[in-house]
Amino acid sequence: MICYLLPFFAGFALSASLIVAIGAQNLFVLRQGLKKEDVGMIVLFCGLSDALLIVAGVSGMGAFLNRVPQLSTAFALSGALFLAWYGLKSLQRAKNQDSMTVTQAQSVSLGKALAAVAAFTWLNPHVYLDTVLLMGTASTAQPIALRPFFAAGAASASFLWFASLGYGARLLQPIFAKPQAWRVLDMLIGCIMLFLAALLFWQGGQHIF
Template sequence: MFLPFLVGMGSGLSLIVAIGAQNAFVLRQGIRREHVLPVVLICGLTDALLETLGVVGIGYVVERAPVVLEIVRWGGVAFLLWYAWTAARRAMKPEVLVAGEGGTSSLKRTILACLAITYLNPHVYLDTMVLMGSIGNAQGDPARWWFVAGGALASIAWFFLLGYGARALTRFFATPRSWQILDGVVAVVMLVIAARLVFGGVGV
């Protein structure tokens, strides 16, 4: 069953290893060395959960629940616009952005932001539950569970690598100018994703 496991890992990585709201958030937390463990656990375990739900058939239901996805879609747009604004505002005040100094967020606020970025993106349901669920179920029994294991491991490993690997960039982000650039990029990423949700919808 090693092949379905590898297929699961490859499929999972192909969906998450890209510039997006979630990855940008994890990267920023990792560079700041701020609440990294809960953030990477939320992101990694959420992917594992959604992939499992997709394989057991919940993805089929989600795919046919356009009203629910529309609610999530517009909630995601609102949150992404707010987050883009906060990132842009931070970029305009770089003196408080040096890694490890000022501007820290509480654990509760960080977790809430991470949950919002993770669950208010309808594409996480379409990609992780519907697409991964479809590919996984195509493997048949019991191979589909090896597929889920591979996808889950890929997600968890990726977010841990991103969150804790970002610490290697701490020295580079020791200046306000570097944080200006990062938060400017984060703001643009959030705006682009929000625009895609508005104009591109959530169709598979």
């Protein structure tokens, strides 16, 4: 039993260290959690996406991506455009929020929410670097028979993190009962999105030029 737990917790620890960071996907999950909108579906989508990418990395897809740098460039530029659009939208929303509270925050349909989180997830080249390349490389330290346990541990960390972020956001609701808190959050989201967009444009442009 111990021989199975060691790779499981190795994958869990590595995944947790990579995923707990301020990023576009995490900020979107946090915002949905604060609004209590489709939290279960958003958490499930993020967890399943990470699990799929982790399994792909452990299965050897990372080697393929290394041989096709054009694919990473396409993801970087597409992701940059989306992040820039969403960042500007967040800043505009912050500018117009004169009396918004947690119960009045703008609602979006489930379809639009899933489309947004899908873009944050699949158009971010860093997610492939972390979950496919890095996790895939780290898994090679485990015997082949134990790699599924490594992948299971890594995926479990993702599910736990997104569930904690989405459902734990309600603990912040007393703060976001104040309209000013929403303005600060959207300004923060907008600035981070634009920064990440600029970073992706720079990284993608390096491969083109």
